Amino acid sequence: MPKPPLKDSRPSTPVKLSLLWAALMSLYIYNDYFSMYLPGTIEDMAAGQIGPLGAATDGILIGVALTLAIPALMIALSSLLPPVISRWSNVVFGILYTLIEILTFIGSRPFYQLVVAFEILVTVTVIWTALRWPRETA
Template sequence: MHKPPLKDSRPSAPVMLSLLWASLMSLYIYNDYFSMYLPGTVESMAAGRIGPLGEATDLVLICVALILAIPALMIFLSSLLPPVISRWSNVAFGLAYTLIEIMTFIGARPFYQMVVAFEIVVTLTIIWTALRWPRADVSE
């Protein structure tokens, strides 16, 4: 007996963008988690230092929190915002995070670079998906 072909059920642009931001957040979390296994990392954290940023002052921690909060919020905002605002927010933040990832790639350990390379692919896919947002059918 022949089964019918599988139905193509691709998610809408907002759902796809939300999924991409969720993937990016997962990559961030795991890369930071695995970085804690590097010798001296936990001791440095306990001493109040935050990687190449130096002392973990309130201002540094606020900036880091904002950098991490935006992708987390984009998971929700990509589906909530009106299409035009969502589209351009995804393009702008996708570009910004691609640049941030490029900066963290340089000089990093190989395992970290591998995950950052995936992150760059995800942010470029966010930009590409947002720019290719389908237009409404305005048939008369």
């Protein structure tokens, strides 16, 4: 007797968006972690330098913290915010982070570019998923 087909139990749009932001954060973390293996990176960090941004001033570190906090918060906010606010937050931040990723792609090492390409794929998928958010049926 053949087994019945698997049930399609796809997650809701808010859950899909939360999962995409979680994937993006994982890519960010691992790309930054592997970058520490490049010669001179640890020495620059110990000297208070933060890559192309220069000196790790309070202002620079606050900017970096906010840049990383937003996608981390979007993991929860994508599922917790009301649908209209969640949809447009995902579109706006998806576009913003796609632009940031394009800037980090330019001139970076091949391993970094590979991961950034996946990051861009994820943020474009965030935008596409949010824009295709299903509407209530009448």
